[in-house]
Amino acid sequence: MMTKVKLTFLFLLCCFGLQAQEVLTKEAAVSVALENNYGVKIAKNAVAVAENSTSILNTGFLPTLAGNAGANYNLDNTEAEFSDGRPDAVLNGAESSNYNASITLNYTLFDGLGRHYNYKRLKEQYQLSELQARATIESTILQLFSAYYNVAQFSDNLNALEETLMITKDRLVRANYQFDYGQNTKLGVLNAEVDINTDSINIINTKQNLKIAKRDLKLVLGETYTNDFNVDTEVVFTLQLEKDSLFEKAKSRNIALLQTEKNIAISKLDINSGKSDFLPTIGLSGSYGWNKNNNNAVALLAVSTSTGLSAGLNLSWNLFDGGSTITRVRNAKINLETQQLQKESILLSIERDFNNAWDNYQNKLEIYNIQEKNIITAQNNFDRTQEKFKIGQVNSIEFRQAQINLLNAELSRNQAKFSAKLSELELLQISGELLNVQF
Structure with a gap:
């Protein structure tokens, strides 16, 4: 009897110790990752560079002002012959x-609208860098979440x-x-x-896998926690849209498609920018100078x-540059x-990937629901078997065997739960809605 009391006390102490650890919520994990993940930091720097490039200081619309100064010193030997008969000197x-x-x-008044198109291209490039940052995010x-739910499953x-x-x-x-x-x-x-040894080995292996999973999660977070932590193992499925509605969003908000559309806009501006070289350039220049000469005696x-x-x-006006401008426009x-x-190809890929992701999500969600029901069956079977075991039947x-069946049902349910949730997130990413949901 005392042994059972000790086991119960140790179990409660263990549970209390786990609860005392820091719980890393999903929202906190996302916040930390967006703040500290190195890939996200690099993407943000790229956006900052693109934003700086759209400044008027980088467009060529401002004049250039240059200052020049110089000094010369000469030491000469001079022989002079005069034509009026005076003696040589x-x-x-x-x-x-x-x-x-x-x-x-110097200021360029007109350059064939090249600056205008280049400035619009820089703005499009900035928006493209924002889309690239969003893709990274x-x-x-x-x-x-792949790492987070891996920790949760273990x-x-x-x-x-x-x-x-x-x-x-x-x-x-x-x-x-x-x-x-x-x-x-x-x-x-x-x-x-024998069964205790088997269960103990399974726990040792799972604890090791849990440690590895937590290290993987810390790597994504870009931050090392000094204390151990737990994660929120609850899962809420947030997808509410019908398939057709979600597919329409995919065709308008998919990040790969948006990047391609932005590249198309940039390519159109490249054509106009190239054509601007066919037109003349008109410039205005002005200067103010000071000059002082100290001459020799001659x-x-x-x-x-x-x-x-x-x-x-x-x-x-560059009337003919050997055909380089013509070649540049043709290549543009x-x-x-x-x-x-590429846009047409991406649209086909989106349709395929969306349908695959939708079916995958529906299948895994159905499997999870079945596994939930299976838990109830396995629990009832174990409870009845336990009662019969106590009375020797x-x-x-x-x-x-009843205990193993219940354990396997729980492990399968855990895998199905987190697998279905990841499938939902992948479907939301394809649809361009991943950043618009609560995690």
């Missing part, structure tokens, strides 16, 4: 210097195995009592001891200083056609 070591400074302003969330399995071990230990206590009082042979005790002016303001309008058109073909082998 020789000047050795004649020094002269020149100092200058200027500010130049969706992939990370799926990876997160946690549920461990609870079932520990409960099985507790029942087996109770059976060993009962078998020892029966043997001591001559109501049973030693075989019942030995069978219980010069008429010893020192001269000048300042001046100049402005000009220039036009350049081919690239546009390629992007359109069934032997230990039959009792163990």
Whole structure:
């Protein structure tokens, strides 16, 4: 009797210890992953770079302003012959210097609308980077929940195995009592001891798998927890839409399709940008300069200083560049056609992947519901077998078989539950609705 009391106390203590651990909720896991996952961080940096590129500072619409300054020093030996009959002059070591400074302003008034199309392309590229970041986030969330539910499944399995071990230990206590009082042979005790060893090994393996699963989850989270933690093993199926309605969303919100449509828009702008090279460029320039000359003795002016303001309008037109612009435009058109073909291919893939994901989800959900019913049957069978075992109407082998049937039903139910939930998340990702649901 004391042994049973001790086992019950240890079980309650174990349960209390598990409850005292930190519980990592689904919402908290998503929040931590989006904040610390390295893939998400890299994607966010890419979006920041694309956003910086859309600034007016990177569009070419602003003028350029340059400052220039210089100084020259000369030391010359000069021989001068005069045409009016004066004697020749020789000047050795004649020094002269020149100092200058200027500010130049250049501004392109018209470049064939090239800047306009490039600016629109940068905006489209920024939106594409946001879609790429969203694709990374969706992939990370799926990876997160795959690891999260893996931990949850091993946690549920461990609870079932520990409960099985507790029942087996109770059976060993009962078998020892029966043997001591001559109501049973030693075989019942030995069978219980073998089953305890088997249950203990299963628990050891499951605990190891649970540790590995938690490490995998920490990797996705991008954060190392100093204390152990549990996860929420409850699952709520959130999908409420009908198949046709969800498929329409897939054709308009699927992330791969949206990225392809954005690439098509960029390809169209590439064509217009290339065509802008057929048009002339008109530019405005202006400068303000200062110049000072210290001349040698031969010069008429010893020192001269000048300042001046100049402005000009220039036009350049590349009438023929060897055909590079024509080739660039042609390739841009081919690239546009390629992007359109990729869109058609993606639409076909979406239809196939959606139907597969829908059927997979429905099948796994149905299996989960069947496994839930199977749990009730296995539990009733075990309860009746346990009652008969207590009064000696069934032997230990039959009792163990009922116990194993219940355990297998629980393990199968756990696998079916989390597998169905992951199938639902995959279906939501294909439909573009993964980020619009509560986890």
